[in-house]
Amino acid sequence: MARILVVEDDPAMRDAIRSILERSGHDLSLAGDGAMGSRMLRAGAYDVLLLDIGLPFVDGWEILRSLGTGRTPSVIVVSARGEERDKVQALDLGADDYLAKPFGADELLARIRAVPRRAHPEAVAAPAIQVGEVVVDLRRRSVTRSGVEVRLSPTEYGLLARLAREAGTVVDHRTLLRDVWGPSHVHERNYLWTFVQRLRQKLEDDPHHPQIIVSVGSRGYRLGGPPNPER
Numbered sequence: 001m002a003r004i005l006v007v008e009d010d011p012a013m014r015d016a017i018r019s020i021l022e023r024s025g026h027d028l029s030l031a032g033d034g035a036m037g038s039r040m041l042r043a044g045a046y047d048v049l050l051l052d053i054g055l056p057f058v059d060g061w062e063i064l065r066s067l068g069t070g071r072t073p074s075v076i077v078v079s080a081r082g083e084e085r086d087k088v089q090a091l092d093l094g095a096d097d098y099l100a101k102p103f104g105a106d107e108l109l110a111r112i113r114a115v116p117r118r119a120h121p122e123a124v125a126a127p128a129i130q131v132g133e134v135v136v137d138l139r140r141r142s143v144t145r146s147g148v149e150v151r152l153s154p155t156e157y158g159l160l161a162r163l164a165r166e167a168g169t170v171v172d173h174r175t176l177l178r179d180v181w182g183p184s185h186v187h188e189r190n191y192l193w194t195f196v197q198r199l200r201q202k203l204e205d206d207p208h209h210p211q212i213i214v215s216v217g218s219r220g221y222r223l224g225g226p227p228n229p230e231r
């Protein structure tokens with residue numbers, strides 16, 4: 001069972017989430033505003049953070065930014081706004097998932113079950129992968145280009161690391177969406193497209209003629225060239 005911190009200012013929503021999560025046996029902590037949420041995050045260890053965006057004192061975006069890349073909890077942003085733009089921003093700032101209000105108990109529990117599995121997918125010992133001038137070090141979670149550190153958002157890194165684990169082979173769209181964003185996102189092609197473009201801007205010499213993240217027809221993407229081009 002997960003240790004979950006819920007940061008939510010609406011008392012009715014907080015009570016609803018509490019009753020769903022306590023019934024399923026999770027270890028629950030609650031914060032009613034962003035300042036309290038930030039303090040609790042600094043003081044305690046949590047597996048999952050359920051984070052509302054519209055909060056008094058310190059809003060959800062600020063909390064998300066303050067977590068940085070080295071964070072422990074998986075983050076599910078829970079927002080009433082439900083706009084595509086918010087969703088992409090949440091994921092880019094490092095959220096693992098995005099849940100629009102209103103949602104059902106089953107949906108909330110399914111999302112919580114899904115996040116911890118993909119929060120640290122490359123925890124296993126793995127080598128550094130080199131493609132051209134780009135080196136993806138899966139153990140240190142760092143990326144360099146011509147020896148210079150490249151700053152990536154957690155989601156950008158997650159996508160690149162997923163491709164790096166099968167460098168030279170095609171990883172199909174559904175697999176990438178499932179492994180990086182979760183099983184509920186296998187049809188969100190626009191996420192994938194957006195994040196591939198961002199990675200190309202940061203990694204490619206010419207983002208319009210990519211050599212690092214290569215599109216393979218309508219199937220998927222491949223990191224670098226095929227292992228045996230002559231075959």
Ligand code: CA
Binds near residue numbers: 052054055
């Ligand atoms: Ca709110």
